[in-house]
Amino acid sequence: MKNFTCANLVTMGRHIPTPFYLELAKTEGDRKLKIDSILRIIPGKRLIGVSSWQNSTVVIKLFFQPKWWKRNFLRDVRGINLLLRHHILTPNILHQTTTSDGRGAVLIIDYLQQGVSLGSLFKEACNEDRRDNITKLALAMIGECHRAGIWQKDIHLQNFMLANEEVYLIDGGDIKAEDEGLSLDTALHNLAVFFAQFPVSRDSRVDEWLDYYREKGLKLTQQATLGFHEHIRVAREIRIAKFEKKLFRSTTVTRCVKNSNRFVVYDRTIHSPELEKFIENPDNFINENNLFKAGNTSTVAEITIGGREFILKRYNVKSFWHGLTRVFKVSRASHSWRNSRVLEMLGIATPRPYLMLEERLLWQFRRRAFFLMEKVAEPNILERLETDGKLEADIDSLVKAFQKLFSTMSEYKISHGDMKATNFIFSDQGLYVLDLDAMRRHRSKSSFIDAANKDMSRFQRNWQGGKLERVFGSITNHIG
DSSP: OOEEOHHHHHHHTTOOOSSEEEEBOSOSSOSEEEEEEEEEEETTTEEEEEEEETTEEEEEEEEOOTTTHHHHHHHHHHHHHHHHHTTOOOOOEEEEEEBTTSSOEEEEEEOOTTOEEHHHHHHHOOSHHHHHHHHHHHHHHHHHHHHTTEEESSOOGGGEEEETTEEEEOOGGGEEEOTTOOOHHHHHHHHHHHHTTSOGGGGGGHHHHHHHHHHHSOOOOTTTTTTHHHHHHHHHHHHHHHHHTTTTSOOSSEEEEEETTEEEEEEGGGOOHHHHHHHHOGGGGOOTTTEEEEOSSEEEEEEEETTEEEEEEEEOOOSHHHHHHHSSSOOHHHHHHHHHHHHHHHTOOOOOEEEEEEEEETTTEEEEEEEEEEOOOSOOHHHHHHHOHHHHHTHHHHHHHHHHHHHHHHHTTEEOSOOOGGGEEEETTEEEEOOOTTOEEOSSHHHHHHHHHHHHHHHHHTTTTSTTHHHHHTTGGGOO
16 A cells, blocks of 8 residues: 655546555654545545544545645634534534645544435435425525524535434535624525526525525525526526536546547546447447438447447548538537536436547547437437327427426527427426537627527427427527
């Protein structure tokens, strides 16, 4: 087992093998700390891991960012002490020290046995009532903090832990305080940031949640909350913008691989030896038997990697001159990756994105591109209308689904770019939106309206001359 210094940890980035030893400064306890596993890592800056200390399982927070480790360490200690001083549940600090090389600091804190983050519980919840109860658990803690003049800047469900039927607040480094009590503006902004993490469909519950918050936190007047939904929309747009900056680099969720001949980002859940083979030569996974479409512009196939079925879309280079026009442009696979992740954040159903790959020449020059996504085993809307009478019987539900979709697209100034009926799937899981390489989020209202009008014109052409023309015509005013 290796001994690592803070300098070692900085250079290793995200790829730190466990277990490893870390030598501490002279202390009454053990000089060496064994890190058994890593829970979270911010490469080059800090990590959170599990260790044993004085015969107990503990959580280790290690700060090692050059020049800034001391500031980050003290900020975390200050935040935890603020919470403890106001009797807000948070894991206790058991010990704090520096590393033997003098280039980092260590916090040893309580390990919450059987603790589960509210974020994990929310994802696993099987119905709306359960998700609502989890949200209220967090709101009760937020209200308690606000009454104490405290708020958490980066507030989300992963920072709340449920253990022994009690909710704990974690991540002391993000705790802020106002000595003279929290202003209503700060409280409302904090709540807007919290609500912005949820899909747009849950915004309809906000007024109910605010009533619950009033019981646990500050006494917000109805006047104070006028326009609050607009605050949520703005907070969500800021959140999306920050999220987009992380989409093409390695994170806890995704891995990025870049070399002279390819650029790849993929979901870590699909990593396998076979995926490595796919990345090396994706064309080997396409054959005559699994082709859906063999077009000049794009090729679509159903492939299997690691025993799982996916849909693979390859964006082709039609000619030498076409290739020249694509060399410096953002690839359509890249657009699909970004747009599908944004739709997921907004709660709009789309096949889950798993991988984006660009062929490169000398690191920079783009060639073909590949996009790997979830296989949704349902026919598109046009196919269902032609073969399935049940869809026509369920037309009211379909219309409502499109109304919600268009409303969200309008609110966040999103145009699709190709509103063919074949680009939508309607199933028991909801309305799926496909083919996102032309989707765009607009900065200006005028730009969006022009694109939205084109979208609606194309959408209406799907139904011209048919019995659904009037039905779908009634909902196109929900966008633009």
